[in-house]
Amino acid sequence: MSASKKISKKDIVKILSQWNQEFAVLVPSKEGDVTRMARWDGKDTGFMDSHRNTVQPVKANFFPPMEEMFSFQKNKEGYHIELASPDEHKLLIFAIRPCDANALAILDMAFKDGYEDPYYLSRRKGTVLIGLGCTNPYGSCFCTSMGGSPFDSTNVDIMLTDIGNEFLIEEITEAGKELVARTEELEEAKKTDEAKAKQVKETSYNKVTRKIDTRDIDKKLLASFENKDYWEKVSAKCISCGICTFLCPTCYCFDINDDLLKKQGARFRSWDSCAFPVYTRMPMENPRVEKWRRVRQKVCHKFEFFPMSFGSIACVGCGRCIRLCPVNWDITQTIESVPEIT
Amino acid sequence: MKNSEIEQRLRQEAKALLEQGKVDYIVGYEAGSLKFTTTPLITRNKDDVERLIVSPFIVNNLSVYLAEIKGRVGIAAKGCDSRSIVNLMQDNKIAREDVVIMGIPCPGLIDLKKIELLLGKDRDELDSVTRDNDRAVITIDGKEKDFPMAEVLFDNCLECEFPVPRESDVLLGEPCALVTGEVSKKTGIKELEAMPRRERWNYWKEEFSRCIRCYACRNVCPACFCQRCFVEESEPQWVSPTPKWQDNLMFQVTRNIHVAGRCTDCGECERACPMNIPLRSLAKKMYDIVDELFQYKAGTDKNASPLLTAYEAIEAEDFIR
Amino acid sequence: MNQESEWKPRILGFLCRWCSYAGADLAGTSRKKYPANIEIIRVPCSGRVDPLFIIKALRLGFDGVLVSGCHPGDCHYQTGNYRARRRMAITKKFLEYIGVEPQRIQASWVSASEGGKFAEVVTKVTKELKEIEPNRLFDDEE
Numbered sequence: 001m002s003a004s005k006k007i008s009k010k011d012i013v014k015i016l017s018q019w020n021q022e023f024a025v026l027v028p029s030k031e032g033d034v035t036r037m038a039r040w041d042g043k044d045t046g047f048m049d050s051h052r053n054t055v056q057p058v059k060a061n062f063f064p065p066m067e068e069m070f071s072f073q074k075n076k077e078g079y080h081i082e083l084a085s086p087d088e089h090k091l092l093i094f095a096i097r098p099c100d101a102n103a104l105a106i107l108d109m110a111f112k113d114g115y116e117d118p119y120y121l122s123r124r125k126g127t128v129l130i131g132l133g134c135t136n137p138y139g140s141c142f143c144t145s146m147g148g149s150p151f152d153s154t155n156v157d158i159m160l161t162d163i164g165n166e167f168l169i170e171e172i173t174e175a176g177k178e179l180v181a182r183t184e185e186l187e188e189a190k191k192t193d194e195a196k197a198k199q200v201k202e203t204s205y206n207k208v209t210r211k212i213d214t215r216d217i218d219k220k221l222l223a224s225f226e227n228k229d230y231w232e233k234v235s236a237k238c239i240s241c242g243i244c245t246f247l248c249p250t251c252y253c254f255d256i257n258d259d260l261l262k263k264q265g266a267r268f269r270s271w272d273s274c275a276f277p278v279y280t281r282m283p284m285e286n287p288r289v290e291k292w293r294r295v296r297q298k299v300c301h302k303f304e305f306f307p308m309s310f311g312s313i314a315c316v317g318c319g320r321c322i323r324l325c326p327v328n329w330d331i332t333q334t335i336e337s338v339p340e341i342t
Numbered sequence: 343m344k345n346s347e348i349e350q351r352l353r354q355e356a357k358a359l360l361e362q363g364k365v366d367y368i369v370g371y372e373a374g375s376l377k378f379t380t381t382p383l384i385t386r387n388k389d390d391v392e393r394l395i396v397s398p399f400i401v402n403n404l405s406v407y408l409a410e411i412k413g414r415v416g417i418a419a420k421g422c423d424s425r426s427i428v429n430l431m432q433d434n435k436i437a438r439e440d441v442v443i444m445g446i447p448c449p450g451l452i453d454l455k456k457i458e459l460l461l462g463k464d465r466d467e468l469d470s471v472t473r474d475n476d477r478a479v480i481t482i483d484g485k486e487k488d489f490p491m492a493e494v495l496f497d498n499c500l501e502c503e504f505p506v507p508r509e510s511d512v513l514l515g516e517p518c519a520l521v522t523g524e525v526s527k528k529t530g531i532k533e534l535e536a537m538p539r540r541e542r543w544n545y546w547k548e549e550f551s552r553c554i555r556c557y558a559c560r561n562v563c564p565a566c567f568c569q570r571c572f573v574e575e576s577e578p579q580w581v582s583p584t585p586k587w588q589d590n591l592m593f594q595v596t597r598n599i600h601v602a603g604r605c606t607d608c609g610e611c612e613r614a615c616p617m618n619i620p621l622r623s624l625a626k627k628m629y630d631i632v633d634e635l636f637q638y639k640a641g642t643d644k645n646a647s648p649l650l651t652a653y654e655a656i657e658a659e660d661f662i663r
Numbered sequence: 664m665n666q667e668s669e670w671k672p673r674i675l676g677f678l679c680r681w682c683s684y685a686g687a688d689l690a691g692t693s694r695k696k697y698p699a700n701i702e703i704i705r706v707p708c709s710g711r712v713d714p715l716f717i718i719k720a721l722r723l724g725f726d727g728v729l730v731s732g733c734h735p736g737d738c739h740y741q742t743g744n745y746r747a748r749r750r751m752a753i754t755k756k757f758l759e760y761i762g763v764e765p766q767r768i769q770a771s772w773v774s775a776s777e778g779g780k781f782a783e784v785v786t787k788v789t790k791e792l793k794e795i796e797p798n799r800l801f802d803d804e805e
Contacts, residue, residue, distance in 0.1 A: 034616070138464065237382040241560075270555075326610070
């Protein structure tokens, strides 16, 4: 893709302000030292200093930790139900990383499969993704092994490359092209800018040192499914909390609960985790009481079952699970240790 | 004593325990998959003990695994961990004869989050972090920077009262001096107590709006070993699984009361929280309340009755009509 | 203005079956007057009360919680009230630390023969709660 425009970093407020007229602009933000994508306040430029991915994945902006589905009130006539109104604004996410964008593509498949999830899809519709390539990947990143890269532009509308004082713009989709066309105060890109961007991308690609081999991983996992000894060893240090699944950009399990207070209440959906012992608790039994079954399920879902159903491994190599796990359980070590098929 | 010496002794001890059939499992620390990070090692295999390490980053409270491992365990334990182990004995969750405690006298652990804040860099951008007596030496891009240890130790290490495991079968090092210092958090317990009541409540309301109910705080805690936690009850449903701040606060406050007298301030809850909620500002307060009211410190005497089962004929009457 | 002065604090009372509940019964049969805004849950023993119930009561909007049991030494189950005492002590202090008004957590020893005392306790607790505002701790801001 040859680039023609760039954003000068000193003009960022001017650019975002324009986009803010048309979209709800989200930028990397900090709340209590925890980074996530949140509504831009119109003037803050603190996010320009962040060179790395947010703690909370972008999925949280489309599939939040909790959301109201509908509220209800009991009155003389019966129940009055009010559906939660979808957010009217179209979203523009500034500085989404390639892994998180690729994760949205995976979530899109899950939320459209069989039943089109109105809550997720209404937010997704019309969203513009302005990707920012990673010049400083974490030690936990392994996107290059998962079909992505620090500058993978497959699922963004525009890809930005940090070339020092400017962001070089690459228009990826029609929507991205049109947005650039109607944005003022952009600068013309020079040939040297493109050369610089190429160098930045190469350097960044080489910074991703964590690598795994996923060839035939679905077959290998299938062959090892009943290998209890292997899974017990692999799962021994897991403490069955929900951090890896909640902060994973491709996990999408949820629970639905009603909040009731006398004559009114609301139905909420909230994140759930297959790592929890009670996840599969049913009146008669719980098929995953043992921890090793739950860990096996998580690994197999991402690397075997999801690919079987949707043709894509449900992991983008963002590394959050590795970085944030309290016991440093590492899925890349597990994938590398799955026994070969004999 | 240097970490490397303690490490050698730990490996020797662990190997001997497995070879002599005195334990079924060894639980210790090994190098993690990220820079400086360590990770629990749980193994039956005596060849694996060569991977055991001792470093300023051995954060996990390994006693959390004792409730679930079936068999005899040889466990590496720092001061706070050994108290958690004693706790489990007091609660009749494990038997003394089923555990071999390999005690590691601990001069405090280095909090990588504090270093990241001090330097404005992430841990994988650092070349090395080492302890040199009372200073922490950090190499970044080939250049050395050093800080007083008190600025980089975990807050609970700065307030540690029992650095040397009081209960152990073998002590792997010499008793070490404590490093004390000011707890660095903006809103520690003192600051919160100075706030007017409404402000305090609003502070917790803010903090718990970030909670996503991952239950990492509960699951890293050795004192939380209930088969079914109260948050998982659905008939009746005490706490909604939906992460509203009200229910999040209810969960954490109740959890702290439930582990009162069994919490050893190991700090794991706060370290594990991915949303940076200052959980120790609750847990440590409970720890202090228990000490103040009943002069009781968790896990210091394996023959003592647990706090909430013991009683005196007359005590704590002043608030009762 | 009028509404506020008419506000009656809602109290949730956990009364032990052997002493306090019987004492409350006696207050009734003796026609002792006391505020009617206390809702009572009978428990076998004050030691049955999990601090979870107290926090849940506040979450549900009760203005105050009263836990009442047998006098120390008189517990029908020997030691239940001793456990309750320790739990209540730490619960009260801890909740005060996080910002709950101390008046909301109340405890008393009321024996089966102390009908008068029970009426007195509820009257005093109600009065203390009227001096602070209704419980809006867990309300969402509108």
